[in-house]
Amino acid sequence: MQLPNLQQIPVSAGLDVIFDAYQADGCVVIKGFLSHTEVEKINREVQPALDGLQLGKPGCALEDFLGRHTKRLPVTPHSQTFRDGPLENDLVHGLSERVFVKEPGDGYHINCAQIIDLSPGSKAQPLHRDQDLWPFWKYVPPSGPEACINFLCALTPFTEVNGATRVAPRTHLDPYQGAISTTETVPVEMNPGDALFFSGKLVHGGGENMTDGLRRGLAMHIARSGLLTEEAHALTIPRAIAETMSYRAQAMFGFRSTWPIDHGPVSTFWANNFEEIGEHLGLKKKQPIVA
Numbered sequence: 001m002q003l004p005n006l007q008q009i010p011v012s013a014g015l016d017v018i019f020d021a022y023q024a025d026g027c028v029v030i031k032g033f034l035s036h037t038e039v040e041k042i043n044r045e046v047q048p049a050l051d052g053l054q055l056g057k058p059g060c061a062l063e064d065f066l067g068r069h070t071k072r073l074p075v076t077p078h079s080q081t082f083r084d085g086p087l088e089n090d091l092v093h094g095l096s097e098r099v100f101v102k103e104p105g106d107g108y109h110i111n112c113a114q115i116i117d118l119s120p121g122s123k124a125q126p127l128h129r130d131q132d133l134w135p136f137w138k139y140v141p142p143s144g145p146e147a148c149i150n151f152l153c154a155l156t157p158f159t160e161v162n163g164a165t166r167v168a169p170r171t172h173l174d175p176y177q178g179a180i181s182t183t184e185t186v187p188v189e190m191n192p193g194d195a196l197f198f199s200g201k202l203v204h205g206g207g208e209n210m211t212d213g214l215r216r217g218l219a220m221h222i223a224r225s226g227l228l229t230e231e232a233h234a235l236t237i238p239r240a241i242a243e244t245m246s247y248r249a250q251a252m253f254g255f256r257s258t259w260p261i262d263h264g265p266v267s268t269f270w271a272n273n274f275e276e277i278g279e280h281l282g283l284k285k286k287q288p289i290v291a
């Protein structure tokens with residue numbers, strides 16, 4: 001079977017070109033999404049916390065899926081470079097708006113933003129669609145709305161042998177069917193700083209790390225407003241860190257009622273008796289600059 005080649009598009013090509021590729025194939029590599037300086041700084045900032053983590057998630061029912069030789073670390077409290085860079089990236093927000101925001105009340109927030117370290121010995125992750133996090137989404141047809149999107153940034157080289165994410169291009173257009181075989185997937189090889197932008201409908205999975213080096217990625221996983229997030233960000237990110245963030249970034253983590261704020265009644269969801277939750281918490285009343 002001939003699999004389509006993945007499109008690799010420089011970040012400078014801009015939103016329309018990248019969005020078209022995502023719509024056609026369900027995924028696209030954005031070349032140079034992060035600068036080398038950002039990659040180097042994020043790697044440095046997260047290293048101490050990663051050193052303190054054990055491999056796998058012993059006792060967690062999802063351990064095989066999450067990886068027994070894998071470390072996953074919520075990045076936000078540890079990396080100012082993440083908070084200043086990818087979290088505030090206008091391309092990320094532009095694409096998210098295009099994907100999620102159509103009706104008043106629509107919006108988006110971070111499902112999880114995590115470092116994924118595949119250590120030597122990591123087995124291939126079961127192939128899946130990220131939208132399966134919310135099991136009822138399988139009843140939404142391929143033409144229906146997107147539950148989530150992912151910007152998976154390479155912080156080390158991604159190669160076929162070190163566990164590069166494998167994707168089954170164009171499966172975002174397929175209705176649910178039997179299991180997809182690895183032979184229908186291709187490895188997404190990337191340089192540090194490149195990002196794989198992909199649909200929650202796309203079949204994919206982390207690859208097997210057959211080397212003696214580390215494969216490190218940063219997944220910035222964005223979900224439609226209204227979907228409960230994997231991480232309870234507003235209960236786990238220290239308030240002192242939230243206070244350093246822009247209004248938009250606070251909203252990404254549930255420190256604000258919704259985002260975008262001017263796209264429907266702000267205080268209807270995730271509020272305190274219709275009062276905007278950030279104001280209720282005493283966060284600054286700053287009006288955001290809407291992108």
Ligand SMILES: O=C(O)CCC(=O)C(=O)O
Nearest residue numbers: 116164165205206207217
């Ligand atoms: O680590 C990877 O390459 C992919 C991880 C993934 O798809 C997931 O955890 O949902």
Ligand SMILES: [Fe+2]
Nearest residue numbers: 129130204205
């Ligand atoms: Fe995934």
